[in-house]
Amino acid sequence: SQTIHQWPATLVQPVGSPLSLECTVEGTSNPNLYWYRQAAGRGLQLLFYSVGIGQISSEVPQNLSASRPQDRQFILSSKKLLLSDSGFYLCAWSVGLSVWVSPLHFGNGTRLTVT
């Protein structure tokens, strides 16, 4: 069966520090991978998605970047965190044509607090 691992579960970082969140998927090949963010009291916002190794699409221009160095690995990074980067970061995967017709499967998320 397919599983998704996302770590760490919680993270407290000072403003201006770097960030690296990692997500890996097991039990499937060539998944589509996604990073979402949920700010306090708001809906989920798609940040990046990837349909293959090295292929990254950005939905919201901001202080973050994403990379996909391996088929089932997706990394979210920042060189210098801002207070507004605080939130609940969720990695997700899907297989098939797209989320248009295929379910999206989420990890348990990383709660990031920037102080």
Place this chain on the structure above:
Amino acid sequence: DAKTTQPNSMESNEEEPVHLPCNHSTISGTDYIHWYRQLPSQGPEYVIHGLTSNVNNRMASLAIAEDRKSSTLILHRATLRDAAVYYCILAQGGSEKLVFGKGTKLTVNP
């Protein structure tokens, strides 16, 4: 982004059916209707999706109006574990972006 409208909150009693409504009057002919739910401090969980016909799975049923401008997620017997925020989403062809609104917060009373 395709828009959906849901009540902010609903309450139900345990072991009773729950009907969660969603309006999507601007739906296009190729938009799929998806439902997800999110328990506190967890990532969203896929529930069900459909295009035109009603759909059933082990978690729920999805009833889609004939004109597709509204749909209803049906939980046949609510349990305490069904207490969550339920999101109704229109998935558009050619887009990898699912737009999660505020959803409906379902409270299940014992």
